Amino acid sequence: MKTSSPLTFMTTIFRGRRGKLAADLEGAGWDALVVSHLPNVLYLTGFSGSSGMVVTGSSGTTLFTDGRYAVQARELEGGCRVRIVRGALLDGVAAHLQAIGARRVAFEASHLTVSQNAALKKRTGSKAVRKWGATTGVVEKLRARKDAVEITKIRAAAAVACKALALVLPMVKPGVREVEVAAEIEYLMRRNGAAGPSFETIVASGPRTALPHARPTSRKLRRNELVVLDLGAILDHYCSDLTRTVYLGKPPRRLAEWHRAVGEAHQAAVAALRPGVTGAQVDLAARETLRKHRLDRLFVHSCGHGLGLEIHEEPRLARNIETPLEAGNVVTIEPGVYLEGTGGIRIEDDYLVTDRGSERLTRTCSDIFQH
């Protein structure tokens, strides 16, 4: 019953991705692309080890890895050729480019280092490859538009993050340390199936909430203070990302107003989110709403980012992003305001861009503030 096995189903998915990429490469005049960015390797082949490169193009697709991954590579669902390399992977890649007679070869300029680039060119030799192309975002562009399998996985990762948040809330009380809450969140995510957190969990309290990227410390939570909880799970290689800000006690009017303003900015960004709209327009929707509350100067970062195999990927929702959004994009919306000495408030959820607008993926997470 091989045709109905999930392996064959996934093989079809991977082949479809490589087929699209091959068409893009051919259209741009490249015989082959050297893929060195590991999330791109995973996307194209299903290989998730820490040492892998891919050559893909008109001569098919070959994965290069080392002996530690020989067994995993044989179990690969991606249905491509695998070569186990002794020594540097780039040596295997170079020999392969010679063997297939690739003349025009592209590489990932945003990922290949200067050293790797020099080694690749030297080892392949100028007789084999006539033209090298420094490309950017070729695979990332495909990855920005998620297929049904990916959306299912991100949905599952989002559900685990929401569940961990709901389960940890009873522990978010005065006297508990930031690091203890962070440890509990990551434990709850793992116990619910996550491979791990999708980034270092943020638990910041009191004045530390003014740091958008605070690391949890041994500081104890206190009554009448803000607590920012920013967490995400990796499930089956896909990420989620979620933030809630709570106030331990009855919030003073100013902070309640801030929280309402950030919530309004969040909803304004969501209302703007649909195919054809640019990342800059979504960002502006949040920023304009905060401006009405005279809080736009405290919104010190961008409105959101794509997420999938990586916690930050295409498309970005930020001031200068003029590429139109497409159905299948998955993004965070996460406006926030931060003032040193006072604190910070951020509300973040994950959204799928649909044909008509968007759908919240962190859908089991309720909004909270007074706690």
Next chain:
Amino acid sequence: MKTSSPLTFMTTIFRGRRGKLAADLEGAGWDALVVSHLPNVLYLTGFSGSSGMVVTGSSGTTLFTDGRYAVQARELEGGCRVRIVRGALLDGVAAHLQAIGARRVAFEASHLTVSQNAALKKRTGSKAVRKWGATTGVVEKLRARKDAVEITKIRAAAAVACKALALVLPMVKPGVREVEVAAEIEYLMRRNGAAGPSFETIVASGPRTALPHARPTSRKLRRNELVVLDLGAILDHYCSDLTRTVYLGKPPRRLAEWHRAVGEAHQAAVAALRPGVTGAQVDLAARETLRKHRLDRLFVHSCGHGLGLEIHEEPRLARNIETPLEAGNVVTIEPGVYLEGTGGIRIEDDYLVTDRGSERLTRTCSDIFQH
């Protein structure tokens, strides 16, 4: 009492590192080095955010970061200048290189991408910088020799890993899933002060132990099977790395012999570990011991690696490494044997190279097998 504060003490440490680097750069004829690798940025300045670059050299040291890190950057212990950049960090770096009149500028060729390199050169302009230098491992070489503060931190990270292992062992029993054990290990490390695991914790059981880099799955542990536990903690940015292999029940003679052989290979490598010896010699000591047991062909990876701010860093203990070890190096020793269908056994500890030999840093971890 500013002079006796820990801040001032750490500032001295960071200044010392930058002083050594400045001497190396001057000796090599460079006015400045652009540091883009984040662990190197952290090592030189104390800045641990996700967005940072450094320019260091004869005109002093400047850290470039973005607005999200404005507060952290001001609290920096490293005692260097900080510039908050709007937009791309490389724009700030380029403007700075022009401003200080740097003529001969080195960059980190193993970390700077082809795209970043092109942007840096374009934005700095050919009038300002006359010569660009693709350097490799300049800061890494300094980092390979740990100072007393670093050794104390790695020791603490090692102790947390050992403690988590000791605490999790009662749970390593038939019927428990690999992912549950992994979750428990990471939770125990966090509860004992770790910022997180230093890599994705490996819990592999039965035939999956034959994969040196197995990810934990939902497979349940079973009686009369091997279990490999490979874990490490990050504490105060420094990593530890530890592996034990247990057998759930009374091990068959063949596996008991394998475990003994791996232990002997481990000890042979430790006996070889001292200043002046090369990574290749240490690797060979383990490999030769396994050869006597006719197991060398099952030892499919290298003998060990340096660890510190990164889980894999200099110096490597592998076949082709001819650089002599120095006092202050911190390395793992981790020989293992792997056979598909049978399983794998690995024993790993962390060692400090001392003037006379070495000292085990994972010292509270006892050896175990039958469990």
